[in-house]
Amino acid sequence: EPEVTQTPSHQVTQMGQEVILRCVPISNHLYFYWYRQILGQKVEFLVSFYNNEISEKSEIFDDQFSVERPDGSNFTLKIRSTKLEDSAMYFCASRTTRGSEKLFFGSGTQLSVL
């Protein structure tokens, strides 16, 4: 079965540094998402992206966050100036159409901010 690929699997950074989390969605998918899970808490929606623009974002997704699909295959999440509380597992997901129930998730990037 096709897969969503996320790199790196683990990222360690210093507070205040910029990080970019990378995802390669499944090739014919059109809708892209980022979710995150802080240890011991719920998986939270961050942002959805379609047709090269954000279609919905949560309150968590403030000015420190941005997403981009730079080259038609990658989908990136950038955190401009990381904070301790950004430490979490970040999941990328994609689906073919808006109405498709099947959402494919990557295996996640564990971000640790020191």
Added chain:
Amino acid sequence: GDSVTQMEGPVTLSEEAFLTINCTYTATGYPSLFWYVQYPGEGLQLLLKATKADDKGSNKGFEATYRKETTSFHLEKGSVQVSDSAVYFCALSFGNEKLTFGTGTRLTIIP
């Protein structure tokens, strides 16, 4: 807002035991309900779903019934296997848009 509450983990069972993982939800309206599973080192995968009241989702021996009256979607399996060891997430959505998840329940099956 919408929310999902699921059984605290971790859960440890012996092989062939009966499994129940509780999930209840709070939502305005009637969402679709899902169970996702995450095996070690892999992404979340859709395990089963139900889109309306009294629907039963089933897959790989797992079942869950959409109970509107109790706002619940409990996951059950009659006889678990070691290969079922994973983290299980209950979730809801409206119109296949963003998912609202619970915290996840880690299940470990011992031989």
